[in-house]
Amino acid sequence: MARSDPEVEVAILGAGVAGIAAARALAAAGRGCVVLEAKDRVGGRAFACTTLGAVFDHGATWLHQARENPLAAHIGPHVDHDTLRERHLHLGARFATAEELAEYWRAHQAFEAALAAAPLTPDRAVSEAAPRGGPWEATIAHWLGSQINAAELCRISLEDYVKTGLEGPNLLPREGVGGLVARLARGLPIRLGHAVTRLDWRGPGVVLEGPWGALRARRAIVTASTGVLAAGGLRFVPELPPEVAEAIHGLPMGLLTKFAFRLARDVGVAPFHSARRAVSAEAPQPMSWIIRPFGEPIVFGFVGGARAWALLREGPAATEAAARADFAAMFGEGALGEGLVTRWGDDPCFLGSYSHARPGHHASRALLARPLGEGRLLFAGEATHSRFAGTVAGAWLSGEAAGGFCAADSPRR
Numbered sequence: 001m002a003r004s005d006p007e008v009e010v011a012i013l014g015a016g017v018a019g020i021a022a023a024r025a026l027a028a029a030g031r032g033c034v035v036l037e038a039k040d041r042v043g044g045r046a047f048a049c050t051t052l053g054a055v056f057d058h059g060a061t062w063l064h065q066a067r068e069n070p071l072a073a074h075i076g077p078h079v080d081h082d083t084l085r086e087r088h089l090h091l092g093a094r095f096a097t098a099e100e101l102a103e104y105w106r107a108h109q110a111f112e113a114a115l116a117a118a119p120l121t122p123d124r125a126v127s128e129a130a131p132r133g134g135p136w137e138a139t140i141a142h143w144l145g146s147q148i149n150a151a152e153l154c155r156i157s158l159e160d161y162v163k164t165g166l167e168g169p170n171l172l173p174r175e176g177v178g179g180l181v182a183r184l185a186r187g188l189p190i191r192l193g194h195a196v197t198r199l200d201w202r203g204p205g206v207v208l209e210g211p212w213g214a215l216r217a218r219r220a221i222v223t224a225s226t227g228v229l230a231a232g233g234l235r236f237v238p239e240l241p242p243e244v245a246e247a248i249h250g251l252p253m254g255l256l257t258k259f260a261f262r263l264a265r266d267v268g269v270a271p272f273h274s275a276r277r278a279v280s281a282e283a284p285q286p287m288s289w290i291i292r293p294f295g296e297p298i299v300f301g302f303v304g305g306a307r308a309w310a311l312l313r314e315g316p317a318a319t320e321a322a323a324r325a326d327f328a329a330m331f332g333e334g335a336l337g338e339g340l341v342t343r344w345g346d347d348p349c350f351l352g353s354y355s356h357a358r359p360g361h362h363a364s365r366a367l368l369a370r371p372l373g374e375g376r377l378l379f380a381g382e383a384t385h386s387r388f389a390g391t392v393a394g395a396w397l398s399g400e401a402a403g404g405f406c407a408a409d410s411p412r413r
């Protein structure tokens with residue numbers, strides 16, 4: 001039996017960034033909403049903890065393109081990482097010299113310029129338009145694919161890649177992106193531990209059901225990841241139209257696994273430095289590291305794409321061992337103490353880290369963002385944003401837009 005909650009105009013599925021932004025937009029417009037969140041915490045893929053004695057974001061780390069990033073307006077103490085970060089590129093037996101690094105960055109710029117200039121029609125994989133054969137190309141492709149987009153360039157639509165490209169400034173909040181997002185959720189009507197398993201949108205309103213009971217509302221905003229939507233654990237009645245199901249299929253989740261370690265000894269680099277290995281026969285899919293953020297005695301790193309999925313299958317101990325070996329190849333044994341490894345790929349609330357569009361599916365984001373059932377059912381979340389997909393900025397803007405749509409489209413009671 002659906003609980004009758006006459007003041008609930010909008011039920012929001014998910015208290016991640018998009019759900020929080022939608023709830024705030026509705027609250028600002030004086031509209032009622034309830035946010036149903038499966039987990040026992042808010043933030044979704046923006047989540048920080050202090051398990052290792054320093055703030056560590058399990059998910060989102062940077063506010064990219066800060067001048068256009070809506071979350072930058074809410075940031076507390078932070079650094080502009082680009083102004084502090086010195087980059088170390090390890091070449092197998094030593095770090096690159098300043099000249100080699102300059103050469104690498106020139107090749108990087110040329111690589112990105114080639115992609116930006118490539119014809120977008122017909123759509124194809126990024127790798128088909130990417131420069132090949134130079135000494136740095138494999139390292140650049142690995143960085144831009146697996147490490148930044150959480151999927152290899154051969155899996156990603158060129159048009160989507162170009163249209164969702166990001167620039168700096170890249171801000172690092174002292175409280176973590178997770179801390180910032182949790183702060184923005186305070187006071188919102190969020191019900192934790194409320195997994196939704198069935199959403200009936202036949203009308204006139206919607207009914208959301210789960211092990212906790214049922215909730216009737218006029219409209220629903222669904223912010224679950226495309227990984228969750230594709231897995232089918234959330235049943236829609238009636239089923240989603242075929243073009244919407246196809247759009248979800250066109251926006252699969254990549255995987256970026258993050259890990260953090262306490263530093264057991266000094267590794268001789270200043271706070272905020274980044275270090276990674278060039279692609280080589282010994283390191284075909286290397287990881288990336290940030291050392292001593294905010295001067296804290298920790299390092300964090302990440303590995304994405306196919307290697308992240310393979311390590312996920314092998315288990316957290318294998319991921320941790322691989323991460324230790326990657327770091328030791330640059331800084332020697334014994335530098336890392338206690339560590340922790342994230343598992344976004346097999347957490348049923350996410351099933352991946354963030355979405356990319358398959359080649360040929362660049363239009364899927366806009367399609368997924370269209371209201372269904374005369375505006376009773378809306379999708380929001382990073383995957384639905386055509387410009388800032390894959391980021392907290394895209395999630396926030398999409399949630400704000402969905403909340404704004406519901407507020408504008410409903411007569412005030």
Ligand SMILES: Cc1cc2nc3c(=O)[nH]c(=O)nc-3n(C[C@H](O)[C@H](O)[C@H](O)COP(=O)(O)OP(=O)(O)OC[C@H]3O[C@@H](n4cnc5c(N)ncnc54)[C@H](O)[C@@H]3O)c2cc1C
Nearest residue numbers: 014016017018038044045060061062196381382391392395
């Ligand atoms: C490792 C990693 C690194 C990242 N780095 C960055 C970065 O540096 N900068 C950046 O901008 N972005 C980054 N991102 C991406 C960013 O975190 C996401 O784009 C953004 O947080 C997505 O927010 P969302 O609201 O769309 O989705 P989510 O955060 O997935 O929110 C959806 C919510 O719905 C809940 N939910 C799911 N299913 C159900 C259900 N059936 N019933 C009820 N609730 C449900 C989930 O628990 C979740 O809380 C990163 C992500 C990861 C994982």
